[in-house]
Amino acid sequence: MNNQILHIFRNNPLGRETLFQSIYFSKQVNVSPVVYIPKSTKFLMYFDNDVVQIDLDDSYLTSPDTALEHVTKVLEQAGVEPIFLDPKHYTASTLPDIHTNFNYMCCPRTISDLSSKIGFGYIGPRVRRIVKSAQFPVLITSPVFKEWKSIAVLFGGSVNAVKALKLGFRISRISGMSLDVFTQKEKKSLESYQQVIKDRNLKEEMDLYVNRWHFFENGTLEENLYDVPHDALVVVGAYGHGLVKHFLFGSKMEKIQATITNNLLIVGPNYTATI
Amino acid sequence: MRIFQSWRYPANWSIFRLDDRLLLILTAIIVGVCSGLASVVLNRLLMAMFNWFHPLRHYWWLFVLPAIGAALSSLFLEKIVKEGAGHGVPEVIYSVSRYGGLLRFRSSFSRLISSALTIGSGGSAGPEAPVVISGAAIGSNIAKYFSLNDRQRVTLVGCGAAGAISSIFNAPIAGMVFAIEVIIGEWKSVNIVPIAIASVMGTEVSRILQGNQIPFSHRLFHINHMDILACVGLAVLTAAASILLTRLLRSMDKIAKKVPAPLWIRASIGGCAVGLIGLFLPEVLGKGYHVVQTTIEGAFSQGLAIVGIATLAKIVATALTLGWGGSGGIFAPCLVIGSLAGLTYHHGLVLLWPSASWVNEGCFALLGMAGLISGMLQAPLTGIFLIVEITGGYEVILPLIIVSAITTSLCHYIEPAAYYMKDLVNYGHLLRPGTDARVLSDLNVSELIEKDCIAVSQNMLLRDFIDIVKKSHRNYFPVEDEETDHFMGIIHLDDIRQYLFNPVMYDTVFLGQIMNTKVEVVHPQDDLADVIQRMDANRLFSMPVLVNNKFIGLISKGTLLDQYRKELMVQTSQSI
Numbered sequence: 001m002n003n004q005i006l007h008i009f010r011n012n013p014l015g016r017e018t019l020f021q022s023i024y025f026s027k028q029v030n031v032s033p034v035v036y037i038p039k040s041t042k043f044l045m046y047f048d049n050d051v052v053q054i055d056l057d058d059s060y061l062t063s064p065d066t067a068l069e070h071v072t073k074v075l076e077q078a079g080v081e082p083i084f085l086d087p088k089h090y091t092a093s094t095l096p097d098i099h100t101n102f103n104y105m106c107c108p109r110t111i112s113d114l115s116s117k118i119g120f121g122y123i124g125p126r127v128r129r130i131v132k133s134a135q136f137p138v139l140i141t142s143p144v145f146k147e148w149k150s151i152a153v154l155f156g157g158s159v160n161a162v163k164a165l166k167l168g169f170r171i172s173r174i175s176g177m178s179l180d181v182f183t184q185k186e187k188k189s190l191e192s193y194q195q196v197i198k199d200r201n202l203k204e205e206m207d208l209y210v211n212r213w214h215f216f217e218n219g220t221l222e223e224n225l226y227d228v229p230h231d232a233l234v235v236v237g238a239y240g241h242g243l244v245k246h247f248l249f250g251s252k253m254e255k256i257q258a259t260i261t262n263n264l265l266i267v268g269p270n271y272t273a274t275i
Numbered sequence: 276m277r278i279f280q281s282w283r284y285p286a287n288w289s290i291f292r293l294d295d296r297l298l299l300i301l302t303a304i305i306v307g308v309c310s311g312l313a314s315v316v317l318n319r320l321l322m323a324m325f326n327w328f329h330p331l332r333h334y335w336w337l338f339v340l341p342a343i344g345a346a347l348s349s350l351f352l353e354k355i356v357k358e359g360a361g362h363g364v365p366e367v368i369y370s371v372s373r374y375g376g377l378l379r380f381r382s383s384f385s386r387l388i389s390s391a392l393t394i395g396s397g398g399s400a401g402p403e404a405p406v407v408i409s410g411a412a413i414g415s416n417i418a419k420y421f422s423l424n425d426r427q428r429v430t431l432v433g434c435g436a437a438g439a440i441s442s443i444f445n446a447p448i449a450g451m452v453f454a455i456e457v458i459i460g461e462w463k464s465v466n467i468v469p470i471a472i473a474s475v476m477g478t479e480v481s482r483i484l485q486g487n488q489i490p491f492s493h494r495l496f497h498i499n500h501m502d503i504l505a506c507v508g509l510a511v512l513t514a515a516a517s518i519l520l521t522r523l524l525r526s527m528d529k530i531a532k533k534v535p536a537p538l539w540i541r542a543s544i545g546g547c548a549v550g551l552i553g554l555f556l557p558e559v560l561g562k563g564y565h566v567v568q569t570t571i572e573g574a575f576s577q578g579l580a581i582v583g584i585a586t587l588a589k590i591v592a593t594a595l596t597l598g599w600g601g602s603g604g605i606f607a608p609c610l611v612i613g614s615l616a617g618l619t620y621h622h623g624l625v626l627l628w629p630s631a632s633w634v635n636e637g638c639f640a641l642l643g644m645a646g647l648i649s650g651m652l653q654a655p656l657t658g659i660f661l662i663v664e665i666t667g668g669y670e671v672i673l674p675l676i677i678v679s680a681i682t683t684s685l686c687h688y689i690e691p692a693a694y695y696m697k698d699l700v701n702y703g704h705l706l707r708p709g710t711d712a713r714v715l716s717d718l719n720v721s722e723l724i725e726k727d728c729i730a731v732s733q734n735m736l737l738r739d740f741i742d743i744v745k746k747s748h749r750n751y752f753p754v755e756d757e758e759t760d761h762f763m764g765i766i767h768l769d770d771i772r773q774y775l776f777n778p779v780m781y782d783t784v785f786l787g788q789i790m791n792t793k794v795e796v797v798h799p800q801d802d803l804a805d806v807i808q809r810m811d812a813n814r815l816f817s818m819p820v821l822v823n824n825k826f827i828g829l830i831s832k833g834t835l836l837d838q839y840r841k842e843l844m845v846q847t848s849q850s851i
Contacts, residue, residue, distance in 0.1 A: 092358075092366060
């Protein structure tokens with residue numbers, strides 16, 4: 001179990017729910033949770049071609065004396081060995097660098113935003129930049145701990161959607177959970193989606209892992225998302241567009257996460273998918 | 276949409292894909308222009324603030340102005356752009372050393388605004404370091420936009436720093452030398468050409484928008500042998516001033532951090548103290564270029580005691596401004612302190628040997644400036660070229676070299692790391708290309724793990740183990756618990772040779788009995804330098820790598836050396 005998921009711990013009940021999510025995910029996907037207990041409200045993540053400053057809200061620093069104890073207790077109760085991330089390098093005295101050699105990162109919806117925005121389903125520019133730059137998928141959890149029993153891949157035929165599909169296969173293989181694929185038909189024909197699968201030599205895996213491929217020919221994406229099981233881990237590909245493009249064209253990722261309360265696993269353009 | 280896509284990915288434009296060096300030169304032009312503009316913007320901001328506040332200077336209550344400026348500056352950095360205080364040059368060097376020059380976009384403007392607030396309100400600091408981080412961040416983000424690799428990005432960071440310094444001082448060679456000597460630390464033609472071009476562009480932008488003026492004009496100096504000899508004493512004085520300034524800056528920083536108050540209050544306390552000093556000695560306020568000009572012209576009419584006190588006051592004011600949380604750099608204060616120190620030295624010489632014919636006091640002011648810059652930065656070439664260019668005085672080159680060289684050597688002897696580098700050196704973050712630390716920092720344990728080891732069980736008989744040894748080409752065999760897969764120990768063939776050649780033992784010895792349980796282990800997140808240190812200390816050639824107490828592979832010196840050599844070749848090659 002060499003794979004690791006980075007978890008940023010918030011020492012309050014909301015943070016505990018998120019930690020439960022990370023633990024559940026790590027058990028299903030067979031990865032070790034690595035917990036970072038922030039000591040300042042900001043830190044830097046250096047990726048290959050970008051550096052992202054994460055600005056946490058003050059709730060992440062609540063009762064620093066009890067944070068370690070709380071995390072240890074939750075992890076030990078779950079039967080997971082506690083591994084903590086202690087930053088070794090600092091860009092400035094109050095600005096630690098968090099390395100990015102992880103396989104997943106748990107990114108609560110409120111990592112860079114005020115807690116009041118939870119209900120509004122707003123991901124925010126920081127998380128979008130992490131998604132855009134990271135070589136790992138980002139797990140965006142539901143606000144309250146919720147076990148997921150199946151996997152749902154939202155497949156739109158793009159390069160990142162193919163990566164998401166491969167990740168879906170991988171998680172299905174490791175966890176043994178059933179996998180459904182959902183496609184909202186846009187301007188392309190149904191055959192063109194199947195052609196993408198054929199071109200990428202994924203036909204065999206589709207037959208092996210996918211329980212059912214749902215095509216939505218009518219209705220909007222928001223309407224059709226109702227059919228996604230409420231207890232599924234939703235895997236989706238995203239580009240992590242910048243602010244300008246987000247305002248111009250909107251973001252499907254924002255739309256999806258604002259509509260459903262499932263745990264989301266978001267695959268960015270720099271993720272190298274393996275099955 | 277296609278047009279939009281092509282704009283979004285400029286790295287794919289055919290013009291930029293012709294040749295990597297051409298690409299770097301083209302981007303260096305853009306970086307040079309942008310960083311030059313950033314310098315001009317800060318200069319204009321400071322001029323505007325000077326014009327606003329200058330008519331009010333005679334009011335006694337205006338001593339609170341530096342406090343307000345410093346408080347606003349730290350509030351802006353802390354609350355709005357969420358960056359730390361300080362001038363930012365160590366941050367640039369750190370990023371170049373460790374992360375291929377990656378800098379945040381916000382750094383391209385944050386220090387401009389914060390330093391304008393600090394310096395414009397009278398804080399004793401300089402605008403040069405803030406423009407360096409702005410220029411460097413512009414270079415870094417342009418490199419990101421064009422999807423350049425780490426080495427190209429580092430070069431563009433250097434281009435940004437060079438363009439900024441060139442523009443603010445109208446000194447292209449000093450900008451170029453500063454970028455290479457201080458920021459990049461690597462003299463290679465692949466760096467020098469783009470940085471030189473960026474310097475030219477930065478200077479040109481400044482000349483077009485602000486005119487081609489030498490910042491500090493001077494008269495001709497006739498230097499004789501006695502003056503050159505006297506430079507040795509001046510170098511000692513400037514070295515002492517450099518050390519005093521360095522230590523005072525650090526002490527103030529430590530004292531300020533002990534004050535249980537928010538940063539903006541601490542910054543305002545420092546600013547207030549500077550304002551109070553400024554009531555009696557207005558020379559200490561702001562960047563102080565007028566003081567430099569006056570001393571070079573020989574028009575600073577005060578006597579030895581006052582000049583000496585002004586020198587010390589400027590040192591204290593700078594330490595109060597920057598150490599307590601104000602934003603700005605040390606270039607301008609160094610020039611002021613250096614010129615005042617030179618003047619003090621001249622007055623002292625005249626007092627001691629009134630009959631000797633010394634060169635004009637302005638010359639000693641120039642030499643003092645070079646001494647302070649060289650001493651603080653421990654970058655003698657930057658000091659020499661900067662003073663030559665900003666004063667247009669080539670005839671002082673010989674004493675300049677002497678003062679710079681001696682001051683740098685003395686400062687290096689007393690304070691082995693320059694002011695910018697001190698923290699980086701202390702924390703092991705100063706990683707210049709091609710050095711052992713840099714090569715090791717670019718490798719990590721995970722990429723060196725050898726996974727072709729065969730794990731064995733502690734309950735396995737020696738006979739079965741020998742069958743495994745026949746199939747394996749390794750000397751190390753991790754022993755795992757059968758139920759939990761936890762790592763129990765390791766078997767090294769050299770350690771069990773006596774059993775291997777004794778057939779009587781084959782069916783009587785279990786591996787659990789002969790394995791080595793006192794094993795030094797490694798984790799993937801461990802620092803490679805520490806791992807090697809442990810290998811050397813324990814005379815080990817291989818160490819097992821564990822995750823969650825489970826064996827995942829071995830790390831060996833052989834593989835490490837192989838990767839080390841490859842990385843060294845990459846870092847020292849001339850290619851980009």
